[in-house]
Amino acid sequence: MFKIFFKKENRLEELIYKYLENFQLIYENFEKAVFSCISEPHCKEFNFLKEQTDKYESKVDDIIEEINDLMYGKVLIPDSREDIMNLLHGLDKIPGYLEIVLFMMQYQKLVIPEKFFKDIQDLIKVSLEACEILSKQVVGFIKKETGTRAFMNTIDKHESHCDYIEKKLIQKIFTSNIDPFVKLQLKELVICMGDISDQADRVSKMVNILSMKRRV
Amino acid sequence: MIKFWTAALLASIFVILGALISGQAGIETLKGLTSFDLFQAVISSIAAALTISVMTFFGLPVSTSQAVVGAIIGIDIINSQLHLAGLSKVFICWFTTPVGGALITMILYKILAFVYNHLKIGLFGSDQLLRTCLIISGSYGAYVLGANNVANVTAVFVGAGTLSISGAALIGGLSIAFGNSYILKAGNGNHRQKVGIT
Numbered sequence: 001m002f003k004i005f006f007k008k009e010n011r012l013e014e015l016i017y018k019y020l021e022n023f024q025l026i027y028e029n030f031e032k033a034v035f036s037c038i039s040e041p042h043c044k045e046f047n048f049l050k051e052q053t054d055k056y057e058s059k060v061d062d063i064i065e066e067i068n069d070l071m072y073g074k075v076l077i078p079d080s081r082e083d084i085m086n087l088l089h090g091l092d093k094i095p096g097y098l099e100i101v102l103f104m105m106q107y108q109k110l111v112i113p114e115k116f117f118k119d120i121q122d123l124i125k126v127s128l129e130a131c132e133i134l135s136k137q138v139v140g141f142i143k144k145e146t147g148t149r150a151f152m153n154t155i156d157k158h159e160s161h162c163d164y165i166e167k168k169l170i171q172k173i174f175t176s177n178i179d180p181f182v183k184l185q186l187k188e189l190v191i192c193m194g195d196i197s198d199q200a201d202r203v204s205k206m207v208n209i210l211s212m213k214r215r216v
Numbered sequence: 217m218i219k220f221w222t223a224a225l226l227a228s229i230f231v232i233l234g235a236l237i238s239g240q241a242g243i244e245t246l247k248g249l250t251s252f253d254l255f256q257a258v259i260s261s262i263a264a265a266l267t268i269s270v271m272t273f274f275g276l277p278v279s280t281s282q283a284v285v286g287a288i289i290g291i292d293i294i295n296s297q298l299h300l301a302g303l304s305k306v307f308i309c310w311f312t313t314p315v316g317g318a319l320i321t322m323i324l325y326k327i328l329a330f331v332y333n334h335l336k337i338g339l340f341g342s343d344q345l346l347r348t349c350l351i352i353s354g355s356y357g358a359y360v361l362g363a364n365n366v367a368n369v370t371a372v373f374v375g376a377g378t379l380s381i382s383g384a385a386l387i388g389g390l391s392i393a394f395g396n397s398y399i400l401k402a403g404n405g406n407h408r409q410k411v412g413i414t
Binding site: 005006009010012013076077080083084141142143144214215216 | 335336342
């Protein structure tokens with residue numbers, strides 16, 4: 001109705017959806033990169049997919065920068081401004097974790113022993129599912145749709161499952177007879193993978209609080 | 217949220233409109249309490265302004281209407297001409313206004329909260345709606361301020377026969393509008409925070 005008077009707000013909304021699209025592309029590429037490499041270490045495709053993930057990550061940074069500019073231009077009422085900034089700040093940590101995992105795999109030339117394949121695959125799959133649900137939850141929050149709490153509960157379950165896999169994996173790593181140095185490398189990798197679902201859970205809870213806060 | 221000069225301009229326009237369109241009734245009511253000459257009108261006006269200045273100095277929020285009516289009563293006592301019928305109307309309003317304000321606020325809050333919570337608009341839509349409502353309610357507030365307070369500024373001069381009602385409404389409206397913009401611009405940050413200008 002008054003859209004013509006709110007050009008900056010409309011631009012901000014577009015940017016947030018663009019951010020979420022790129023966020024999705026990042027975790028899709030990440031998944032392909034990890035899965036392509038897990039069974040075939042140092043595969044050619046890995047470098048390409050890592051570069052793609054980095055490209056989308058840098059695109060996301062550009063979007064965040066433009067959003068920051070708009071926010072400092074006093075777009076939105078202060079309350080909404082703070083909510084959106086906190087939300088994006090929390091959400092933006094996830095691509096960072098994904099990048100760290102790929103970075104570790106590439107530069108530490110990590111070869112994941114076959115006996116850990118399944119658990120690592122499960123950990124990545126469940127973590128990325130949590131990210132996908134989180135993306136839907138954020139869209140639902142922006143569009144003021146119902147179901148925010150249900151999304152939060154699902155993400156919470158995913159996070160608990162990830163914690164379980166993470167602990168099980170670390171235990172397996174340290175009871176195996178691989179090189180102690182590789183054990184530490186793998187432990188670090190698993191912890192970093194676990195951070196993905198932890199952060200998704202934190203952001204999801206924040207979205208739920210923001211959604212409740214917006215009710216008068 | 218809204219730029220200072222935009223807020224000041226909107227407030228000024230609506231204060232003047234309020235004074236011109238709806239200020240006459242208030243002027244007539246306060247005029248009914250007076251039977252002053254010009255000298256007494258000036259004295260009562262200065263006395264009311266001084267009272268408000270002293271209260272403001274001590275950081276006490278006071279009602280302009282009460283200060284003006286007090287000053288009018290002072291002159292009426294000196295003249296031995298208290299207009300009890302008109303005064304009782306004013307006193308009743310002083311007691312009913314806060315109660316009415318509180319009741320209307322509570323009812324309006326419940327209704328608007330219900331409507332707002334059931335609106336099918338997203339975060340950005342509700343932000344735009346709130347900002348639009350803020351501007352509309354601010355302008356409406358300025359309109360009723362002009363309508364109600366113009367009498368405080370000018371009624372004694374209408375009573376003294378130096379101003380017509382419409383002339384008083386115009387001069388009063390312009391004075392309040394100028395005062396709003398000037399005091400807000402010159403005043404400290406607290407003033408601006410009180411009116412929601414960032």
